[in-house]
Amino acid sequence: MFAWKRQFSIANTLLKTTTTTTARTMTTATPPSFQVFRDVPPLRQLRRTLLLSNRTVGLVPTMGALHEGHLSLIRQAATENTDIIVSIFVNPTQFGVNEDLSSYPRTWDSDVAKLEALNAELSQQNTSPGRITAILAPTSKVMYPTLPPSSEIDGDGSFVTILPLAKKLEGASRPVFFRGVATVCMKLFNIVNAERAYFGQKDVQQTVVIRRMVQDFHVGTEIRIGETVREEDGLAMSSRNVYLGVRRRGVGLVLYEALRAAEGAYLAGKGGREEVLDAARGVAKRVLDEQSWLGPAERALFEVDYISLADPDSLEELKVIDPAKGAILSAALKMAPLEESKPGEDCGLGDGKVPVRLIDNLIFKPRV
Amino acid sequence: MFAWKRQFSIANTLLKTTTTTTARTMTTATPPSFQVFRDVPPLRQLRRTLLLSNRTVGLVPTMGALHEGHLSLIRQAATENTDIIVSIFVNPTQFGVNEDLSSYPRTWDSDVAKLEALNAELSQQNTSPGRITAILAPTSKVMYPTLPPSSEIDGDGSFVTILPLAKKLEGASRPVFFRGVATVCMKLFNIVNAERAYFGQKDVQQTVVIRRMVQDFHVGTEIRIGETVREEDGLAMSSRNVYLGVRRRGVGLVLYEALRAAEGAYLAGKGGREEVLDAARGVAKRVLDEQSWLGPAERALFEVDYISLADPDSLEELKVIDPAKGAILSAALKMAPLEESKPGEDCGLGDGKVPVRLIDNLIFKPRV
Numbered sequence: 001m002f003a004w005k006r007q008f009s010i011a012n013t014l015l016k017t018t019t020t021t022t023a024r025t026m027t028t029a030t031p032p033s034f035q036v037f038r039d040v041p042p043l044r045q046l047r048r049t050l051l052l053s054n055r056t057v058g059l060v061p062t063m064g065a066l067h068e069g070h071l072s073l074i075r076q077a078a079t080e081n082t083d084i085i086v087s088i089f090v091n092p093t094q095f096g097v098n099e100d101l102s103s104y105p106r107t108w109d110s111d112v113a114k115l116e117a118l119n120a121e122l123s124q125q126n127t128s129p130g131r132i133t134a135i136l137a138p139t140s141k142v143m144y145p146t147l148p149p150s151s152e153i154d155g156d157g158s159f160v161t162i163l164p165l166a167k168k169l170e171g172a173s174r175p176v177f178f179r180g181v182a183t184v185c186m187k188l189f190n191i192v193n194a195e196r197a198y199f200g201q202k203d204v205q206q207t208v209v210i211r212r213m214v215q216d217f218h219v220g221t222e223i224r225i226g227e228t229v230r231e232e233d234g235l236a237m238s239s240r241n242v243y244l245g246v247r248r249r250g251v252g253l254v255l256y257e258a259l260r261a262a263e264g265a266y267l268a269g270k271g272g273r274e275e276v277l278d279a280a281r282g283v284a285k286r287v288l289d290e291q292s293w294l295g296p297a298e299r300a301l302f303e304v305d306y307i308s309l310a311d312p313d314s315l316e317e318l319k320v321i322d323p324a325k326g327a328i329l330s331a332a333l334k335m336a337p338l339e340e341s342k343p344g345e346d347c348g349l350g351d352g353k354v355p356v357r358l359i360d361n362l363i364f365k366p367r368v
Numbered sequence: 369m370f371a372w373k374r375q376f377s378i379a380n381t382l383l384k385t386t387t388t389t390t391a392r393t394m395t396t397a398t399p400p401s402f403q404v405f406r407d408v409p410p411l412r413q414l415r416r417t418l419l420l421s422n423r424t425v426g427l428v429p430t431m432g433a434l435h436e437g438h439l440s441l442i443r444q445a446a447t448e449n450t451d452i453i454v455s456i457f458v459n460p461t462q463f464g465v466n467e468d469l470s471s472y473p474r475t476w477d478s479d480v481a482k483l484e485a486l487n488a489e490l491s492q493q494n495t496s497p498g499r500i501t502a503i504l505a506p507t508s509k510v511m512y513p514t515l516p517p518s519s520e521i522d523g524d525g526s527f528v529t530i531l532p533l534a535k536k537l538e539g540a541s542r543p544v545f546f547r548g549v550a551t552v553c554m555k556l557f558n559i560v561n562a563e564r565a566y567f568g569q570k571d572v573q574q575t576v577v578i579r580r581m582v583q584d585f586h587v588g589t590e591i592r593i594g595e596t597v598r599e600e601d602g603l604a605m606s607s608r609n610v611y612l613g614v615r616r617r618g619v620g621l622v623l624y625e626a627l628r629a630a631e632g633a634y635l636a637g638k639g640g641r642e643e644v645l646d647a648a649r650g651v652a653k654r655v656l657d658e659q660s661w662l663g664p665a666e667r668a669l670f671e672v673d674y675i676s677l678a679d680p681d682s683l684e685e686l687k688v689i690d691p692a693k694g695a696i697l698s699a700a701l702k703m704a705p706l707e708e709s710k711p712g713e714d715c716g717l718g719d720g721k722v723p724v725r726l727i728d729n730l731i732f733k734p735r736v
Contacts, residue, residue: 144584146580146583155531157531157584158529158530158531158580158581159529159531160526160527160528161526161527161529162526163523163524163525163526163527187584187585187586190585190586190587191586212514216513216525216526217526217554218408218555219558220412
């Protein structure tokens, strides 16, 4: 075991926060192609105007640190809506008290630049009707107006809980996570009142929880899921990947490789839990063994947190895959901090000292 | 102590349920002046039409068993909106496992008749723009589509929790109550997407919880509170009053009388907790003493559950009233079942055997 839950103030000081950055301080050469909203009432007004002019709104909720995964969701939203609202808010209630809220990457200027570039791309292509119309970048006080946002499981506040889904998989090691996610999404859905909201399949449990919330609470927003976007080598894109560095990034590929091995078993006709999961476990064990034989300056160690084969709606663990329903195969692993770095080695943001939790998943489609 | 938490299957069999009653079976002579919706999609379509024609919707959420209190909320809504949607749904998740869900009065036909009469009244008056346009009377499966509605405090489901407000006062003796109320109101707000929603001041903690929920979740519906409607003698109207009967109804007036005594102290310039509350306690003690001296066929016994003097926003108990904020004075008492009835006595629905919990409150306005 390593000190997974340490916080890294170094990263916090390295990174910008959005707190004092507004649209007025943006350093783009041309005027921005979208408005930036820090508060709710003016956004509501825009929304009402759009509604009455029969325009449609797609919401893409993010915590900033935008990468190609986010941009692909926006591209998808642009094909299905006239107006896209991107929210950027690092939501404190989904981080546990010992998690990486303070070190979560905050990259406002580059996020805005990426969205500007994407709007230019959408205009040139002219195949999608949609454009980014607004960024919603609320303060914490706007999102949590009455009580300070609590990260304690028994803390006070106004929360949405989706049980038992929120206790499974990621929820087992992160007990407040999905309460925080559901809560902030309910707020965003109420504020934006979008026709559609877009989430990446990479956070598959999040998609299941949010779909359930929308169904149970009759939220008038359709949930759309975008495929996981991967680096060329297969690593699922994630805002936290910047902490990996070259060595851990290479070894971290084991996650996708293990999932693909299990997928291979399913596609080859296997449907029993153990025969499917053993294929993944075998890959993880082989790579961990290989690393263990190397010296501290060469290796990158990790722990498998879970490998799950679950029902797509209830997320209950399956003994046998129902061919009519398929399954969700998902896994999480914790990349330990590097024990020793080599001179000149690219160890990533935080110098290889930040533990990184990687998650990934594959959907097993029904066979029939 | 008496068997407060017994359920009364007698009442259940006496009363109609809405389950099989639809608009088609209504026995009104003229066609109904409003539509009845059992499911969400057609209501959403109506709502969208209203929105695009610049009409405004007021939602009046009820559990049926309509009385003058509900009707006064609808009259208020009619002055502020063009269209009123009344929801009638006995919400299972706000009843504890040992509370009176099964015996809660269900009076569909008379509810519909009252709403028809009120629409006729509104048309004749012609001073209010609004009319009742729709009743939303959803099934439990529509409101709780994925899991059976749980009344257990640690039960599974999709819930809204508003803490610490939900644990105070009524929440102390009814731990799931405000979770159920907040959850069903969030669903109704999402379904109806009303400009305004109307609640009675009689359930004062409910108004505080719902206002907080709307603020914290940025619900786009304004909450409007209607004054408590009282019988001529002062008893606050409540759907549960039908269980009182003449004798308990008379004694139950002690609740309002006690509150009025404390209000008198406040209006006379007193602001300390004990000097205000002692005025109420004195009344309650006097009446209970008087009853104790009577025989079992004459008396109606009760227990004071709480008398509270609380901050209007946080509901925290006050030692001294802040003259700039005022206070909420509230109380609950439990009317015990009659010990003995007299021949021909009107003991109310359930024959005097149903314990009845009465609540009431007064708002102390700021002095400045």
